[in-house]
Amino acid sequence: MPAPAFPDHTLESAPAAARRSMEAVVNKQGHLPAAVSRLATSPQLLDGFLKISAIFESTTLDPLSREVLIMTIATRNDCHVCVAMHTxxxxxxxxxADLIAALRTERPLPAERPEAVRQFTLAVIATAGAVDDAALQDFLAHGYTPQNALEVVLGIGAYTMSTLANRMTGAPVGPQLAEFAPAPM
Structure with a gap:
């Protein structure tokens, strides 16, 4: 049987250039998620995603807004690993719980401010960044800033990379996240 295109690398089997990034994930999370072990097939993609996601975590968007954006991308791109992790x-x-359920099923959110992030994220994607003034003004009217609008673009980039790579590699949901996994279709 041929080797899978995207094997579950260990620290020993991974390309040398991926090992430092993998070790950092193990040190932070206490285990090596399958998504990371498979992304290690491309040390550059793994390192790039970890760096860009850390930069996104340091933005002025509050943690809930960042997670709303990530879940919006994860559900839109049907990344079951990302949905589990970000749930x-x-x-x-x-x-x-109602907000989480709405995000997981791509429904409008029960709170206005998180819904403004979700709607703005979808508008940025739908228009390839050419959002109209009404969409931008609605986002700003919910207490967000022009800096936050550009940070949404950063988050979209980071998590589009992650969701597409996780889908391509067929990364499974690990046992640590099993309780948060989406129900099979």
């Missing part, structure tokens, strides 16, 4: 993050943030 867990939202749960850890104390997000309302």
């Amino acid at each position: 867990a993050k939202l749960t850890a943030l104390g997000a309302d």
Whole structure:
């Protein structure tokens, strides 16, 4: 049987250039997620995603807004690993169960401010960044800033990379996130 195109690398089997990034993930999370072990097939993609996601985490968008954006991308791109991981993050943030359920099923959110992030994220994607003034003004009217609008673009880029790569590699949801996994279709 031929080797899979995207094997579950260990620290020992991974390309040398990926090992530092993999070790950082193990040190932070306490385990090596399959998504990371498969992305290690491209050390540059793995390193790039980890760096850009860390930069996104340092933006002026609040943690809930960042997670709303990520879940919007994850559900739109049907990345079951990302949905599980970011459901867990939202749960850890104390997000309302109705908000999480709405994000997971791509429904309008029960709170206006997070819904403004979701709608703006979708508008940026739908228009390839050429959002009209009404969409931008609606986003700003919910307490966001022009800097936040550009940070939405950063988040879209980071999590489009992640969701597409995770889908391509067929990364499974690990046991640590099983309780947050989407139901099979």
